[in-house]
Amino acid sequence: MIVLAGNAYVAQRQVELHQEQTALLQDQAHYASRVSQLTKLAAPELVEQEAGRLHLVEPVNVQQIGEVGLNVVLPPAHVLGSYRLRSRVQR
Secondary structure, three states, X not given: OHHHHHHHHHHHHHHHHXXXXXXXXXXXXXXXXXXXXXXXXXXXXHHHHHXXXXXXXXXXXXXXXXXXXXXXXXXXOOOOOOOOOOOOOOO
């Protein structure tokens, strides 16, 4: 009788384990799908299309600046054209 109860308990635990494994596989598949979707949204082609839709323009030139510490105050960006750039940083 004890052996029968033990076997029933083990069988129930195996069913629960199978259910948990199935749920885990479904969650992993959903996660992989979302990562794939978000990765596609960050693709340069889509970013370029969205920028065009928003009527953003490509910069004439991009000047890379060297690495500086976080406590260094950088000068305002130099923009060619008639747009006046105002810094949003309080000094």
